[in-house]
Amino acid sequence: MSMHRSGMPTRPSRRAVVATGLAGLALSAPAIRSASAQEKVLYVNTWGGAWEEAARESLFAPFTRESGIEIRTVAPVSFAKLAAQVRTGVFEFDVTTLGVAELGRADQAKLLAEPDKAILDPAKLWPQAVKMNGVASHAFGNIIAYRNDKFPQGLKDWADFWNVGKNPGSRSLQRYAARVIAMALLADGVAPEKLFPYDLDRAFKSLEKIKPHVRVWWTQGPQSQQLLRDGEIDAIGMWDTQASRLVEQKAPITVNVNQGVIDIAYWAVAKGSPRAANAWRFISFAIRPEPLAQFSLKNAYGPMNPDAFKFISEAQAKTLSTYPENFQSAIVLDAEKLLPQLDEMTKRFDQWLTS
């Protein structure tokens, strides 16, 4: 599991074993834990790359300056590791970020610590700031981007994206059930306010139409960039932050945020973490208006704390997905609404994909 992306074709039995082998170290965990409780250190699970750079500049470094708590990072974000940690009691990281679907699943599997009210009191934050033991940080859109030369008439919405008869060309979507199913339903004409609970049968019928044209189901953010930049595919459903980097690089593409499916990143603390107090101090810092505004601007994220907009110019604010005017009409994934269907949709999607 931990060697998941290492690329060595060791047998999976062995790979799984290496990770669970860490369980052997669990024997010595109490000693490690009591020692580290005194530490002024916090381990944060990050997405690495540009994300980590932005986080280091706007969140980690200022937090260390203020609190004296050093932040060490572990990349990439691994949901399985979060589960394995709680299971073995060996903590490689204390804090991680989770999307809506992972948050729901993690909270259901009891992997997340409850907020320490002495440090971070949900009642004192904006409405809906804390959900299922996650603290809302920022929003990112799953939007349409396409190559200008292939679609001179443009792709207005998901229905256009799905219409391969009118708009021929290869496609790519993320290998991620909760987001792709929303797109499939919107393409099929479901009204945004009627999206939840998902009509799975209708969604898969709609997905069936585009399946032969999806050359790649991408799994990594940078991969989605590369696919579109190199013209490996003609149109893609990707993260707005990744797409905006392509625009900065002057790639010959158009980004269309219409009908963007908004997902929210939540900060969460691994249950049983020996450094939970440090973790909650960090999170309460990371959602403060000013550092959050800086962090969001670097990634073109929409800050979830409404006060963050006080530190963002009006012109910039209008381009962000959580700007009140944009957010009201946005299609936002909701952990609580998705949770009952999560297991079924993920498994069904996975099987459908390989069939």
Add this chain to the structure above:
Amino acid sequence: MADQLTLSAGTGQEAAARRIARVGAGPLLLLPAVLFLAVFFIVPLLIVVWMSFTEPASGVGNYVRFFSSAHDLGILLNTFRTSAIVTIAALVIAYPVAYVAARYGGAIGAVLLLVVTLSFWTSFLVRTYAWMVILGVKGPVAAALGWLGFSPPPQILFTTFASTFAMTHLLVPFMTLTLYSVMKRIDSSLMRAASGLGARPWRAFVSVYLPLSLPGVVNGAVLVFITCLGFYVTPALLGSPRDRMIAGAIGEEIEHLLDFGHGSAMAMVLLAATLALFFIYTRFFGLDRLWR
């Protein structure tokens, strides 16, 4: 008498020491390896076995689910089919290379072996990414096909062909070196004797050389097949979702579905299948053939 006694006692001690050296020191020398394997392989493996029978509920539920799911069985079948194709392709490519290197030796052989070993020094992941560039729409293959008049050039990347092709490329060195080590020991005078007795080159090859090289073929095939069974990254990066092999499916179970029990059961099925193959292999062929 006394002298004799001391002498015999002395030889007795020496004999004992020799016995210890013969019997006792052997296992002692194995101790580091055994300890290492026990802590980092056997114990974790047992944990995986345990998880496969206990999560989410105790019993054989995970295995029943695996063997009653057309989807899971399909992935297992695909894993074996892909490994078989890759093994055959690697054999077809590697055999002539090893043959030339072993029979003609000299500068040609040295260069051939160098090229083969060179690719060992580059990681699987790097070579997989290299294939993404080479087979991509802006890569040389597409350009060459475009120049030959294919417009638009057929898509190669993200197909079964791409992933099988790249896996074969990754495993050819294993096959070549295994074949070479056996072929190198085939006495070249046997081929001369065959032709001296009137056999045409082809006949001499089929009747003499090929049977003598078979241990290398079997060893290489097993090595490549078993390595291929566990491939994960290459089919995920170069193939289509349909090319998923069981390692990828196990990753998916654990990384996305958090189904440690089912993932562990799949890992056990793969391990059992691999062990079964390995058993057949040692029973009928044996690793020591390589050094005979």
